[in-house]
């Protein structure tokens with residue numbers, strides 16, 4: 001049965017993957033609500049832009065009137081909330097935008113969505129969901145062993161993760177206090193097509209292509225659990241449609257890798273596809289001063305979503321990374337429009353992994 005999905009942040013990296021999947025692989029209708037900050041890019045939605053089931057509204061989630069109007073006009077069955085400030089280094093340099101969008105914006109959206117939910121009745125009311133998309137960074141850092149699960153205590157350590165932790169708590173408060181039917185997901189690091197080139201994997205691909213230094217924080221020993229973005233999008237749609245109200249699902253790829261190994265693997269893949277006259281690209285690796293408060297290790301136990309909803313990632317890290325490198329080679333126009341001097345050599349351009 002086709003449903004109406006309102007997707008905030010649908011012009012971003014993960015949101016656009018969700019929207020492409022909803023339009024290309026389901027019968028659902030989609031309204032993207034996105035402010036188009038530096039991270040929002042309509043070119044990531046170009047493949048679905050002409051579909052009659054797709055609509056776009058440029059609006060800020062902090063604007064209560066705009067959110068109320070969008071909800072009244074579109075009358076969604078499901079709201080998937082991905083709009084956020086998402087870059088850890090930017091949160092260190094300028095935390096206020098993270099407080100405003102991730103905390104205030106989420107609260108404004110919750111108010112507007114609750115009012116919409118209360119207008120529904122019967123089956124539509126019982127099937128309505130507010131799906132809040134979050135990160136495993138809210139759990140802080142792990143030692144060499146152990147995994148984050150749905151019951152891990154919150155211990156955020158960066159302004160970004162603290163603002164996301166706050167938004168998670170607010171969403172659960174709207175469930176317990178007002179009865180809004182919510183589902184929450186906390187996912188590990190994503191990679192794949194349409195990833196803004198301030199993050200580790202796209203930055204390393206593009207710098208390696210251009211023969212530029214490949215900056216790695218500290219000794220490159222921080223460990224992240226990587227998930228291909230289309231596998232995340234599939235998990236998110238599954239949770240939005242079939243997740244149990246009030247529940248949280250941890251999502252991860254079982255792909256723990258040290259940053260230095262991620263960078264070396266990208267060099268090897270590129271060397272195979274497009275050898276560099278200067279020799280193997282590992283020569284470009286440059287170690288730089290570590291990020292303040294850099295979490296050592298993240299890893300997810302995704303057993304609950306696997307057992308309860310039957311989700312499994314389709315890609316291994318190796319297959320997903322090959323697809324990603326090939327996507328950047330095939331979609332020069334997408335990143336040439338973004339890549340400019342301001343993302344090179346500055347702190348924001350160091351290519352952190354989250």
Ligand code: NAD
Pocket residue numbers: 008009010011012013014015033034035036037038039040041059060061062081082083084085086087101105133134135136164186187188189190191196354
């Ligand atoms: P992104 O930065 O690529 O996209 C964010 C989108 O939100 C952009 O399109 C931007 O224009 C929009 N936006 C920002 N502020 C807004 C506002 N005030 N009003 C309306 N729109 C606004 O982020 P992403 O990597 O796609 O992440 C999406 C969500 O998933 C975030 O909530 C993030 O915390 C979470 N998440 C990300 C990762 C990851 O590895 N990237 C992993 C787990 C969870």
